[in-house]
Amino acid sequence: MEAAKRKRLEAAGWSVGSATDFLKLSPEEAAFVELKLRLSESLKRRRQSKKLSQAALAKKIKSSQSRVAKMEAGDPSVSLDLLIRALLAIGATRNDLARVLGSRQ
Numbered sequence: 001m002e003a004a005k006r007k008r009l010e011a012a013g014w015s016v017g018s019a020t021d022f023l024k025l026s027p028e029e030a031a032f033v034e035l036k037l038r039l040s041e042s043l044k045r046r047r048q049s050k051k052l053s054q055a056a057l058a059k060k061i062k063s064s065q066s067r068v069a070k071m072e073a074g075d076p077s078v079s080l081d082l083l084i085r086a087l088l089a090i091g092a093t094r095n096d097l098a099r100v101l102g103s104r105q
Contacts, residue, residue, distance in 0.1 A: 061082075
C-alpha cells in the first residue's frame with residue numbers, strides 16, 4: 001500500500017496492517033495459511049492449464065464441484081491432504097509439489 005493512502009486511512013481512524021496482524025496469527029499459523037493458499041492457487045492454475053472443469057476434477061477425485069471451488073478459493077475447511085491428492089490426481093509430481101511449497105510469492 002502506498003504511504004499516502006496509508007496515512008489517509010490512519011488519519012480517518014482505520015487500522016492498517018496485514019491479515020496476520022488483524023487475526024493475530026503466530027508465525028506458524030501464518031506459514032500454514034500461506035502454504036494452503038499456495039497449494040490452492042497451484043491447483044487452480046494446473047486445472048485450468050489442463051483445460052479441466054471443476055466438475056471434471058471433482059469426478060476424478062470423487063468429490064463435488066463445490067468442494068473443488070472451495071479448494072481453489074483456499075477455504076479453511078479444505079484439508080491439506082485433499083489439496084495434495086487433487087494436485088497428484090491431475091499430474092503434479094513430488095517435484096512440482098516441492099516447488100510450490102518452497103516458493104516465496
